[in-house]
Amino acid sequence: METRGQKIWYYVKCILWLIGLFFLSQVPTLLATIVGKFANKASIPVQVGIGVVWLIIFTAIIIFFIKFFNKYSKEGFKKINIGDGVVVFLYYLVGLGITGIGTVLMQVVYGDTTTENQxxxxxxxxxxxxxxxxxxxTISIAIGAPILEELLFRGIPVAFFGDKMPMWVIGIxxxxxxxxxxxxxxxxxFIIYFAMGMLMFLTYRTRKNIGDSMLFHFFQNGLAAFMMLKMYLDAIN
Structure with a gap:
């Protein structure tokens, strides 16, 4: 049986791991902004090389997160069939409604048409x-965020604390x-993002499959990322 000191140390270690993983999850976006400043003045071959190096680092971080989750989680990843995908898409539609209502309220109350993050x-x-x-x-938002954020904010915390506290507490x-x-x-x-976080957590816990909330997050981010990419391409042409 664990002593009180051992329990406290366990929580401390888990929190330190989560803090470290949070900073690691920010590396792809941070590098994208940094390398962009050099790429503007670089030749095409150098730009391609920079992009390849970034992609290698990005892929390594994704693999590390997945292996870390698989090491500590008892649930792992489950297959997603068409029916499961439909359910996830319905969750996503609920999320669209929440975002839409929240954005209208934000515009009425504060005059803001979008969140600061956006x-x-x-x-x-x-x-x-x-x-x-x-x-x-585009890759970070459409692919990186759905994987890294779902593991960081949903999958790994459940793996760490799922046996030690109520699931609703972890969700909140x-x-x-x-x-x-x-x-x-x-x-x-803040409420918009909190509600989306809870909805993604519910999507995850419905089948206890982190892949479901990743798919939700991909629906959420993928379309937005490619729309911004299209606007960028239209602007420079």
């Missing part, structure tokens, strides 16, 4: 950005952290 992302798709930055950001705490990590500048935007 505004920051859109600047990284501006016509003044290099193609390397924009492509790296991780959703609060998820919202806090998305640059909420007013209570409505």
């Amino acid at each position: 505004a920051v992302i859109e600047t990284l798709f501006g016509a003044d950005q290099s193609m390397v930055t924009v492509l790296c950001m 705490v991780t959703s609060l952290l998820f919202s806090a990590g998305h640059l909420s500048t007013n209570i409505i935007s």
Whole structure:
């Protein structure tokens, strides 16, 4: 039986791991903004080389997160059939409704047409950005965020704490952290991200398959990322 000191140390270690993983999850986006400044003045072969190096680092981080999750999780990944995908898509439609209502309220109350997080992302798709930055950001948002954020805010916390505290507590705490990590500048935007976090957590726990919430997150981010990519391409042509 664990002593009180051992339990406390376990929680401390898990929290330190989550903090470290959070910073690691930010590396692809941070590198995309940094390399973009050099790529603007570089030749095409150098830009391609920069993009390849970024992609290698990005892939290594994804693999590390997945292996880390598989090491500590008792659930792992399950297959997603067509019926499962339909259910996830219905969750996504609910999320669209929440986002839509929240955005309207935010515009009425604060005069903001988008969240601060979205505004920051859109600047990284501006016509003044290099193609390397924009492509790296597209991959980060459409693929990286659904995998890394679902493991960081849903899968790994459940693997760490699922046997030690009620699942609803994990859902609320991780959703609060998820919202806090998305640059909420007013209570409505904070509630939007919190609600989306809870909805993704519910999607995950419905079948206890982290792949389901990753698919939800892909629906959420993928379309937005490719729309911003299209606007960028239209702007530079």
